[in-house]
Amino acid sequence: MKNSPRYLAIAQDIITQIQEGKLRPGDQIMTEAQLCEEYVVSRMTVNKALTTLVTKGFVRRVSGKGTFVLDQQVTKYIGAASPGSFSRDMASIHTKPGAILVEYRVVRASEFPSVAQQLELHENDFLHYIHRIRTSDGIRIALSHTYIPCKYLPAVDVSALEGSLYEYLDETYHVHPQALDYSFAALLPTNRQKELLQVDSCALLKSSHRSIIETGELFEYTETYYAGNRFTYKFAPR
Structure with a gap:
């Protein structure tokens, strides 16, 4: 250097x-x-x-x-028992999960047409948009973008977004989202993503999934960008 x-x-x-x-x-x-x-x-x-x-x-x-x-790799297993929760994944490997809120706002579905399609929404439907940095023992592991239709979640306590969203949904609304499907892509980080993750140069693993609730409605769509040098996905047999 x-x-x-x-x-x-x-x-x-x-x-x-x-x-x-x-x-x-x-x-x-x-x-x-x-x-x-x-x-x-x-x-x-x-x-x-x-x-x-x-x-x-x-x-x-x-x-x-x-x-x-520190061990530089956090491993998430995808399979029949996968809960789709970052906090649960971290707890399962005995590290402390965390979240740093970057942005929260209510938007029309028309602002994110691809998300509207994933959640089968009309363009005038409203969404909660939540952008967070996810951490493990204080280390920045991933960036998440979560979209939840307002018709299923009337209001959000913004202070709860720096903790476990799924715990908040359970305790406040008795809602238990379950991951429906996953897709993956490898990407190079933007300068903004490098800044938020505090990395110099590494590939990102983009994970996208939808979640449903007990009544069968599409409740959530989330895109998560994991720092490739800090996170590994493994597929467990079903």
Whole structure:
């Protein structure tokens, strides 16, 4: 990383060690004092390097214990038992799910014609549009765009959107969406997606699915863009 700030060069060196397997998930990296000595830099420079590694999702700092390499892949299994819920997926692998709300608004279906087609809506029907960053133990894993017809969901508590949407639907409306179908595509991220996911360059896996509720109505359409270096889909036998 020629001509880059020293802290970025240090961060990249540690990333390279992780990618080459010299540092493995769960390993503790050198202390700040050791890193200062190793790279002949100030503690401030080391701290900025570690902050960069945390932001990029390579390490986790534990107060009083040190800094540890994170497993870079979250795995979701698609099959007969797939619930279609990001929060449940994260809980199943013992990580803490989270959400950062980017945008919420009520729109006409005509603004998103492809979504209207997926949900079999008329162009004047209203939709809840929810755009969120999904996280696992604070690491930005995916971007989700969720569309729910207002006729099935009269109002939304916006504060609930930084938690589990499905838990909110269960507790408030006693609604339990179930994934109906999935489609997948590999894409390159836009500059905006890179910014929101805090990644430099990686492929995105776009997952699209519709959900139905107990009465059989099409309740939800969601497009989720997963950072390819942080998330893996596996298909479980039915």
